[in-house]
Amino acid sequence: MITQHDDKEGYCKMLGHFLTFNYCRSVSNNLPCNKVLDCWFQHFAIQEFIDKNYTVEEQELIFTPQKPKIQSLSDILKQAQKRLQESKS
Numbered sequence: 001m002i003t004q005h006d007d008k009e010g011y012c013k014m015l016g017h018f019l020t021f022n023y024c025r026s027v028s029n030n031l032p033c034n035k036v037l038d039c040w041f042q043h044f045a046i047q048e049f050i051d052k053n054y055t056v057e058e059q060e061l062i063f064t065p066q067k068p069k070i071q072s073l074s075d076i077l078k079q080a081q082k083r084l085q086e087s088k089s
């Protein structure tokens with residue numbers, strides 16, 4: 001059951017306070033935080049929990065590093081410059 005660990009408490013280094021696992025498993029558009037394995041492995045079999053409750057595709061979404069916002073912005077600007085140059089030629 002996906003809610004079986006919801007009441008367990010752990011300290012979040014990112015937020016600087018204690019919280020329950022319920023938060024960690026749903027914080028990212030109802031998917032777990034990408035740090036969930038590091039933060040919870042000492043509390044219960046988190047890898048087994050992830051494997052049981054999330055598809056391979058969902059796990060890729062959870063654990064694939066996100067591009068930093070500045071990099072995304074840079075990519076958008078490069079694409080806009082490219083389109084502008086193409087429209088001029």
Ligand code: SF4
Pocket residue numbers: 010011012013014015023024027033034035036037039
């Ligand atoms: S999994 Fe994410 S939200 Fe949860 S304690 Fe770790 S860093 Fe904080």
